[in-house]
Amino acid sequence: MLRLRFRQPQRVLAEFLGVVTGTIAAAEQQILPLLDQCVYAIKPAGTRLKTPTDLTAYAQAHGLVPHPESQNSALISCRS
Secondary structure (H helix, E strand, O other), rough: OHHHHOOOOOOHHHHHOOOHHHHHHHHHHHHHHHHHOOOOOOOOOOOOOOOOOHHHHHHHHOOEEEEOOOOOOOOOEEOO
């Protein structure tokens, strides 16, 4: 859960991924009970990413780049 790890508003992750906030909320509603069931707690990172620009810069600094085959440049993949 990227959003929980970096303590960002739903709108930031939604904008980064090119979806509406309802998509992020629906995903959280599905995954959070599973994490609870497995007793898995997401540890917040020391860095808080407040904007899509912050998120993009963090991803690029850690070797993630826009996926070349994606229509949405916000989608990322690991460098080969």
